[in-house]
Amino acid sequence: MKNRQMTESTESLLKTIQAHQPQATISPLFQKAVEMPPKTAQRKLGANRGKTRLWLEGKLLSDSNWNRGDAFDVIWLDGVLRYIKNPNGSRKVAGTEARPIIDTNTDKLATTLHATTGDKVSITITSNSITIQK
DSSP: OHHHHHHHHHHHHHHHHHHHOTTOOOOHHHHHHHHOOOEEEEEEOEEETTEEEEEEETHHHHTTTOOTTOEEEEEEETTEEEEEEOTTOSEEOEEOSSSEEEEEEOTHHHHHHTOOTTOEEEEEEOSSEEEEEO
């Protein structure tokens, strides 16, 4: 229900803008956000070479417009990890066009999310951000 309310308020905003400025052009990114509510998923934290690992790939990313080569920043907050798209970001989506991959492999995952290998984390993905929390 929360996603539906957000989409309805975004659609309302779009209609208000068009009513007041009929000649206004709406960016394709904004239009896509209106059409696509956030996606949610759960993943288990894994391990690789003794470090905690979170692996995101494929349709989960591409369906939300996260594609190979997209730059992003990583924000570590207490209990929350966020990836924010930024053309000048310090990280890039890896993989192929058909199978984009974001691989985070550090013990900072466990510390930030208060989790251990094998714990499930919740993931919320929009076209501009990915939020991960336990």
